[in-house]
Amino acid sequence: MLAAQGKLGYHVELDYQAASGLSERERALDDTVLSELLESTHREVDCQVCYNLMLDPVTTYCGHTLCRKCLARVLDHTHHCPVCRRGMAIPPLQQTRSNVTLVKLLNGLCPDAVAARAEAVFEEEREGTGDLDVPLFVCTLGFPNQLTFLRIFEPRYRLMIRRALEGNGEFGMLMYNRYLEPQGDLGPVHFYHYGIMLRILHTQTLADGTNLVESRGMYRFRVKAHGVRDGYGVGNVERFDDVPLAEEERIEAEETSLPAAGEGDMTGQINRMPTCALVALGQDFVTRMQARSANWLQQRVLDVHGQPPDDAALFPYWFASVLPISEEEKYKLMGTTTVRERLKVTASWIRRIESQRW
Ligand SMILES: [Zn+2]
Ligand SMILES: [Zn+2]
Known part of the structure; x- marks a missing residue:
């Protein structure tokens, strides 16, 4: 550097001592340049x-x-x-x-x-969240294994989706509680406390900024605590699953051995049906409705929700996704703890449709 500045003559002999001295000056000069550079670019960065x-x-x-x-x-x-x-x-x-x-x-x-x-x-x-670490989107009902398509245009929810994608790609969805029915310890909150964990499969941003989100239901959960972060909901949630199979079998044995229900007692009759009979009831109904080309089983519906699943545990979720009945009615599936309980709910829908009480 000194040579470049013309201060170092070719005739000057440098011993080790002098060289190290120069090095220090050199370094000091470099540091000055560096800090000046940082200072002047500070605003730019x-x-x-x-x-x-x-x-x-x-x-x-x-x-x-x-x-x-x-x-x-x-x-x-x-x-x-x-x-x-x-x-x-x-x-x-x-x-x-x-x-x-x-x-x-x-x-x-x-x-x-x-x-x-x-x-x-x-x-x-x-x-920002503490233990309220799950983003919660209050919107509509979703079920395990079923696809949910969302159109997200509000900035706060677009932020939520972006953060979900930066994390594990999941967020919770809750159904809107329009009548403010009490939700356990949470009281009359604006959402129903059983929700669905959604995994984002695909997102697409339209020219106007609207975000199309395709997601699949992973598992059910219950909200234990909730709050707000940057305008969207967040919560502490607890996964909610069915009881073990042995317990389910015990319940079935107990219910099917009850004394016969009365002629007009629809609920009592459903309650006493073996689980396999409840499965058959649902499958038969769908087959009959398909034969009659029911509107709610049109191809475009099946394109979205798929064919009825063979798995009895998933059938009610599929059925609820395609059947045109109220969300509040479908919500009855969310708090169930056995496959049997869900099949009883779907059987009651079928009986009501058949008896034209809907
Ligand atoms: Zn600009
Ligand atoms: Zn910034």
Whole structure:
């Protein structure tokens, strides 16, 4: 460096001592340059949305650069650049690459600051929820193994879906409790407390920002506690499953050995039917309705929900997905603890349809 500045003559002989002295001056000079560079670029590497060091920077067509997460949140609300207000024609953010040069520069210049920023964002998102760690979407009813298609346009729910995708790809869906019926310990909350855990299979963002989400029901759960995070619901949930098979068999033996029910006692009669007879009742009904080309069993319905499953445990969920009856009625399946109990619910629907009491 001194040579470059013309201060080091070719005739000067350097001993070891002098060389190390020069090295120090050299280093000091480098440090000065570096800190000046950092100082002058500081404003340039701060995100104009969160005013922090950019994390995973993405550059728009108008040339402005923001953190990927900040840009995503801006895009939830508007398609105008927050810096210059120009329209941001931008492909779906998942397909937009990070600003590689800037990432390398920041990682090289201030790796500690980058790491600290990443850590802070992670902590911020985790602290935001505490043990209310499951996103909850109050919308409609969904069942295990069945597909659910959602159209998500509100910014807060688009944020929820994005975070679910960053996590394990799952979120809980609850049915809206329009009559504010009491839900156990939770009281009269705006949702029914049994919900379905959905796994996101596919998402598509339309030009207007609407998010189409295809998901499949994984398992049922019950909400133990709930709260709000950035406008969408979050909760602490407990998985809800059937009792063991032995217990189910015990219940069946007990119920089928009850004294015969009266002629007009529909519920009593269903209650005494063997489980295999309840399965047959459902399958026969579907076969008869298909033969009659019932509206609710048209091809487009089957394209979405599939053919009736052979698995008796899943049949009621499929049946509820295709049958045009009220959601409140279908919700009766959510709190069941045996396959038999679910089949009794579907049998009661069939009997009511057959007797035209609906
Ligand atoms: Zn930012
Ligand atoms: Zn711009």
